[in-house]
Amino acid sequence: MVTESREHASADSGDAEAPGPALHALHSGAARYFIEVARSASIRQAADRLGIAPSAISRQIARLERELKAQLLERRADGVVLTDAGTILLQHLEAIQDRLDRISGDIADLTALRRGTVQIATVEGITRPFLSEQIAEFRTRHPGVHFHLRSCGRQKVLEALEERRSQIGFLYDHFSHPALVEAGSWRQPLLVLARAGHPLTQRRGLTLADLAQEPCGLPDETFGIHHLVLRAFARAGLQPKAPILSDSLGFLRDHAIRSGCLTFMPLQAAMPEIAAGDLVPLDLDCAEFRHRHIYAVVRRDQVLAAAAAAFLQEVVAAFADGDRRDAAFLAAARSDQA
Numbered sequence: 001m002v003t004e005s006r007e008h009a010s011a012d013s014g015d016a017e018a019p020g021p022a023l024h025a026l027h028s029g030a031a032r033y034f035i036e037v038a039r040s041a042s043i044r045q046a047a048d049r050l051g052i053a054p055s056a057i058s059r060q061i062a063r064l065e066r067e068l069k070a071q072l073l074e075r076r077a078d079g080v081v082l083t084d085a086g087t088i089l090l091q092h093l094e095a096i097q098d099r100l101d102r103i104s105g106d107i108a109d110l111t112a113l114r115r116g117t118v119q120i121a122t123v124e125g126i127t128r129p130f131l132s133e134q135i136a137e138f139r140t141r142h143p144g145v146h147f148h149l150r151s152c153g154r155q156k157v158l159e160a161l162e163e164r165r166s167q168i169g170f171l172y173d174h175f176s177h178p179a180l181v182e183a184g185s186w187r188q189p190l191l192v193l194a195r196a197g198h199p200l201t202q203r204r205g206l207t208l209a210d211l212a213q214e215p216c217g218l219p220d221e222t223f224g225i226h227h228l229v230l231r232a233f234a235r236a237g238l239q240p241k242a243p244i245l246s247d248s249l250g251f252l253r254d255h256a257i258r259s260g261c262l263t264f265m266p267l268q269a270a271m272p273e274i275a276a277g278d279l280v281p282l283d284l285d286c287a288e289f290r291h292r293h294i295y296a297v298v299r300r301d302q303v304l305a306a307a308a309a310a311f312l313q314e315v316v317a318a319f320a321d322g323d324r325r326d327a328a329f330l331a332a333a334r335s336d337q338a
Contacts, residue, residue: 119165126170131170154222
């Protein structure tokens with residue numbers, strides 16, 4: 001195998017390249033060629049395995065030796081052996097290759113949804129049962145995917161998306177933001193809820209005037225619901241009688257059941273209480289409350305990670321069937337009070 005020595009010597013005398021940082025050569029194919037030569041102890045065998053000319057390998061190894069300023073191989077008649085410098089280089093290159101393999105595996109896991117984190121910022125009104133059910137179903141199929149959910153007011157949802165602390169946001173009522181784009185929407189009328197047995201649950205075709213003298217608990221000003229209710233009453237020349245404000249829909253639901261006051265929230269925010277018969281959606285004729293939506297939103301310039309993209313796709317698909325399910329649920333809830 002004297003040819004190997006001649007080829008390498010030829011490469012040293014010809015095809016001279018301008019010297020540069022050793023990192024340049026290590027980032028090129030030279031590192032891969034060197035590992036293969038070291039493992040096969042032969043430039044020719046390495047060339048056969050890689051499907052390239054032996055001279056190409058010789059040139060790259062010569063480049064490594066020039067840039068590292070050290071001899072890496074000893075040429076012998078039966079092949080090559082590593083020098084001490086070559087042994088050190090091989091150890092480091094194999095360690096780097098191991099890390100690259102792990103990185104590739106980790107990325108493959110992300111793509112295959114074997115791992116990942118979905119970061120969500122949402123208004124409280126959609127967290128139960130809808131988001132809870134969607135997350136539970138998704139993790140049944142992809143248990144390695146974790147979720148970080150922030151439940152907060154509308155402005156905080158927008159800020160979490162703007163500052164890239166969340167990948168997906170859920171908002172109630174319309175929105176307009178230059179950095180955000182709608183990924184899907186679900187018609188979700190604003191309901192007026194009363195506890196079972198309240199006199200208004202027996203009436204049909206109610207108007208805001210019928211509610212104006214009834215005490216109610218309102219979400220506070222951090223909720224879009226708060227402003228929507230005030231606007232609707234103001235346009236009717238009215239003002240809601242709201243002695244209770246809270247930043248917790250859970251408190252407002254419980255207080256309505258205990259005290260008999262009215263409260264305002266979308267169906268998803270009170271579905272378990274309505275299903276149990278504790279709260280009843282009033283039959284209110286108010287166009288401003290009817291045409292409301294829950295929106296899934298993302299940053300306009302964002303490329304979602306695989307897990308977040310897959311989850312969002314499932315959520316939007318569930319939105320598509322939401323109107324039908326909700327209409328049937330509300331019809332049944334109201335008929336129970338008729």
